[in-house]
Amino acid sequence: MEAKRKVFSGVQPTGNMHIGNYLGAFRNWVKLQDEYDTIYCVVDLHALTQPIEPDVLHAQRLDAAKVLLAVGIDPRKSLFYLQSQVPQHAELSWILGTLTPTGVLNRMTSYKDKVARGIPANVGLYAYPVLMAADILLHRCDLVPVGDDQRQHLEMTRDLAERFNNRYGEVFPLPDALIPPTSARVMSLAEPTAKMSKSDPNPRSRILITDSPDDIRKKIKSAVTDSDPDVRYDWEEKPGISNLLEIMADCTGRTIDDLVAEYGSGGYGRFKEAAAEAVVAELAPVRTRFKELDDAEVARLMQKGALDARTQAEGYQQEVRKAVGLNAV
Numbered sequence: 001m002e003a004k005r006k007v008f009s010g011v012q013p014t015g016n017m018h019i020g021n022y023l024g025a026f027r028n029w030v031k032l033q034d035e036y037d038t039i040y041c042v043v044d045l046h047a048l049t050q051p052i053e054p055d056v057l058h059a060q061r062l063d064a065a066k067v068l069l070a071v072g073i074d075p076r077k078s079l080f081y082l083q084s085q086v087p088q089h090a091e092l093s094w095i096l097g098t099l100t101p102t103g104v105l106n107r108m109t110s111y112k113d114k115v116a117r118g119i120p121a122n123v124g125l126y127a128y129p130v131l132m133a134a135d136i137l138l139h140r141c142d143l144v145p146v147g148d149d150q151r152q153h154l155e156m157t158r159d160l161a162e163r164f165n166n167r168y169g170e171v172f173p174l175p176d177a178l179i180p181p182t183s184a185r186v187m188s189l190a191e192p193t194a195k196m197s198k199s200d201p202n203p204r205s206r207i208l209i210t211d212s213p214d215d216i217r218k219k220i221k222s223a224v225t226d227s228d229p230d231v232r233y234d235w236e237e238k239p240g241i242s243n244l245l246e247i248m249a250d251c252t253g254r255t256i257d258d259l260v261a262e263y264g265s266g267g268y269g270r271f272k273e274a275a276a277e278a279v280v281a282e283l284a285p286v287r288t289r290f291k292e293l294d295d296a297e298v299a300r301l302m303q304k305g306a307l308d309a310r311t312q313a314e315g316y317q318q319e320v321r322k323a324v325g326l327n328a329v
């Protein structure tokens, strides 16, 4: 039998996990579990690249794990763990860093954006995409389900895999990004020309995966739209409405055309109410499961995941060490 193709993806435990993360990434992660060999990771080493208090990081990574379990990541189907508990990630990152021209990192838009927002420009933040490449290549993954904002990082990962293979022999498969056709870039509710983001200081800009139904309704009601009352899918003229249409389509399984046919001329109030109810219905079961999860049990699951991941990663890492001349003496 042909081996299943491998999927890897990760999320930073930086709090505020939102519907963009959910529709752009997590929901697809869950679906892929039945067809692929899936590996999902809470990438806590990445979260250290921006200032974060130790107790906050500690709490948020367990919270991130709980959100993913509540969404439907199933540790019986997927390898699921915390990145820092598998030291091979950092080791491979160092080795790949030695093949990464600084010119390539200078072109990374996410680094430039973060520094422009006032985040201290440390070496970890700069080398962030190298660690991300290591995450993906460590387990020899083929497919990486992510939102649109990770595209450039994925291109760099492929490039690094090729550089490594050319220099040391064929070790890494070249991974492909798996970007959903809709909701790959869910926009801010407060400023619909900017991406919805965990770090936006305005809490009304995003719907959290664990928001209460009332909070979801209030946030969608106050979402920024334009003054012309037509409900139309038009990113140029109507980014706020187009964003809500995509969110609603993805939460209901209906097409955007269908939604426009039903709500097109009924005014924004009616459309926003229906969009809010669609999001509430989609997220309510996730919120219920989240509240039911037991912290100690989740911690135990994550330890078990890390143990399995270390065993798998060590096998692969020996091949890398051997390729570069760092094998056991």
Ligand code: TYM
Residues within 6 Å of the ligand: 008, 009, 010, 011, 012, 013, 020, 021, 022, 023, 024, 025, 026, 043, 046, 131, 132, 133, 135, 136, 144, 145, 146, 147, 148, 149, 150, 183, 184, 185, 186, 187, 195, 196, 197
């Ligand atoms: P992170 O933690 O910012 O986001 C997790 C996932 O959510 C997607 N996403 C979005 N999708 C649609 N609309 C949005 N507004 C939106 N915001 C975020 C992201 O694309 C991502 O898929 N660098 C990664 C974490 C990472 C990783 C990896 C991912 C580290 N190593 C290896 C894949 C493979 C990040 O910061 O994602």
